[in-house]
Amino acid sequence: QKNLHLLSAEQIELARMLLEMGQSHLFEHWAEPGVDDEEKKGFFEQVARLNSSYPGGLTSYIKTARELLADSKAGRNPFDGFTPSVPKGEVLTFGDNDFINFEEAGVREAQKAAFVLVAGGLGERLGYNGIKVALPAETTTGTCFLQYYIESILALQEDSCRLTQGDCQAQIPFVIMTSDDTHARTIQLLESNSYFGMEPTQVKLLKQEKVACLSDNDARLAVDPNNKYRIQTKPHGHGDVHSLLFSSGLLKAWHAAGLRWVLFFQDTNGLLFKAIPAALGVSATRQYHVNSLAVPRKAKEAIGGITKLTHPDGRAMVINVEYNQLDPLLRATGHDGGDVNDETGYSPFPGNINQLILEIDPYIGELTKTRGSIKEFVNPKYKDASKNSFKSSTRLECMMQDYPKTLPASARVGFTVMDAWLAYAPVKNNPEDAAKVPKGNPYHSATSGEIAIYRANSLILREAGAQVSDPVLQVFNGQEVEVWPRIAWKPKWGLTFAEVKRKVSGNCAFSQRSTMAIKGRNIFLEDLSLDGALLIEAIDDAEVKVRGSVQNKGWILENVDHKDASVPEELRIRGFKINKIEQLEKNYSEPGKFCLNP
Ligand code: UGB
Secondary structure, three states, X not given: XXXXXXXXXXXXXHHHHHXXXXXXXXXXXXXXXXXXXXXXXXXXXHHHHHHXXXXXXXXXXXHHHHHHHHHHHHOOOXXXXXXXXXXXXXXXXXXXXXXXXXXXXXXXXXXXXXXXXXXXXXXXXXXXXXXXXXXXXXXXXXXXXXXXXXXXXXXXXHHHHHHHOOOOOOOOOEEEEEOOOOHHHHHHHHHHOHHHHOOHHHEEEEEOOOEEOEEEOOOOEOEOOOOOOOEOEEOOOOOHHHHHHHHOOHHHHHHHOOOOXXXXXXXXXXXXXXXXXXXXXXXXXXXXOEEEEEEOOOOOOOOOEEEEEEOOOOOEEEEEEOHHHHHHXXXXXXXXXXXXXXXXXXXXXXXXXXXXXXXXXXXXXXXXXXXXXXXXXXXXXXXXXXXXXXXXXXXXXXXXXXHHHHOXXXXXXXXXXXXXXXXXOEOOEOHXXXXXXXXXXXXXXXHHHHHHHHHHHHHHHHHXXXXXXXXXXXXXXXXXEEEOOEEEEOOOOOOOHHHHHHHEEOOXXXXXXXXXXXXXXXXXXXXXXXXXXXXXXXXXXXXXXXXXXXXXXXXXXXXXXXXXXXXXXXXXOOOEEEEEOOOEEEEEOOOEXXXXXX
16 A cells, blocks of 8 residues: 555556455565665566466466366366277378378478477476577587578478479568577577578567466465565466467468468477478368377377367367376276287377477467467475475466367367377487486487487488498497487478488498488489498589499597586587598589589
8 A cells, every 4th residue: 555656557456456366465575665666666567567478367367276276186187077089190101102192282281381489498307508499409410409490491481382383482480489598599599690591580589478476275476585576487388389379469460371370399309390291281181270290109108198088068179198197097987907008019199299280270260269378287296285385386387289178079180190210309308317218218318319310311211212221229328329320411402201212313322330411402312322421512503413432431429428527518418429530521502513423
């Protein structure tokens, strides 16, 4: 009351709302008027921000929090009454005719797509000090994840326009969701690298705000321990991306511009774009409103399972069920063994890799109803079994893959399963945790993320008819991995299998100790035999044929210890560095036709 004269009419409204919502404790420790007045204004600025960035405002946040905290205290199961079953989806086999046809359909559709990268997370499990998109996906070329994503989108844009002979001025929109933890460093990475070749206007950053923390079961907002005039906040999760796309007006603009698809993806998957064209083709061909990319999943593996849930009252949905919930859900619904492998050796529930393709028309219709708010959850850590108090403050969270939870049963929700070697190799775990992963399960570390790129490229070249030597087993940072030849190429060289096949002919062979980096669109490998390191770069107007035998001492992987502080962190976390002993390096910077025949 005593501080009212400091406030604008709008701020008085916010104060009234807080009092009505049982938040008077936030003001209890406020100083007399005249003391800390600037801090008090700052408090209301923060409240206004928290209020406007949440669909339905703080009133809605507090009400939902009370309901979810009551459910959590009562131990209510979020899937109560639902029966799980295996949903219908598309299972693809890399390189067969269906795959090639889906890829072609996907490339055609790409010019009607927008891409959204969720990159607001700091990656606490990885323990890396920088932003994750700045990490090299592989160290042969040193391409970081953000560069790989941007170059892949640009390659898709160009391939799509060539295939359809369409409007080559059209740019595929690219949105990056950041947070206070990643925003400035993402801008800096883009600006210091000239946006990796993308027009700056093609990239839009949307920053997610944190949400208020809750200190008890009554959803009393937590006072920041470092400043008594602030509410403590924490990240709300990647589900924020839907409300941000809606409130920013981007979705409407895309819809008006005739776009048909939005593709969502995570920050560190160096294989993703090998799977995107075919998956987009599946969306278009099967007319899926929602298409989740998935990989075969071992029972009890630590990724969610895509599951159909049916309720006797008519509700039904195809949704990701997190791995810790799938086993109890199956047991509670008559599957005595719980989450177990079937005769294929895998769980019948495909593993969610959190790459989603949504059709814009039904998506915008749904968001107009929900304003992009996603079913949330709360995960309080209670002090004791009475569940009356928390060890530390909690908050509501939401996940982008929970979007289908509010859709009607008639919505066309499907999934596309691809081989994990082709589609999924995220960098999430630090070396110590990765070394503890049970043998046979994926490490999801910087080591395995890089090695997976070489393996995928080697397997793709094999499928295209090249001879690629078998890998050798090596141990880096306590993780045993298959080391294939270190083959890397720019997305514009071969984003689809058809494109790779077009560029590899005759008898090409790669020894295990080889390294090859292709940086150019029109480089054709014909009867190339490589035993060493070969680096070729060419402008788009240079057509280069590579023939004959290349042999040199090459590049070798040398172990480094993840605790060795003399080695840069981005190398240390993978457990190896490349010793570049000898290579053949060619750069074609003039237009024309060339033949490299050493
Ligand atoms: N992210 C944000 O942009 N904002 C946030 O507030 C939080 C994260 P994590 P997570 O692929 O194996 C997901 O931390 O959430 C971004 C799926 O939920 O890497 O533990 C962040 O920058 C899970 O079902 O993963 O698990 C990153 O790009 C499973 O599929 C992305 O969100 C799992 O990924 C994911 O954040 C998986």
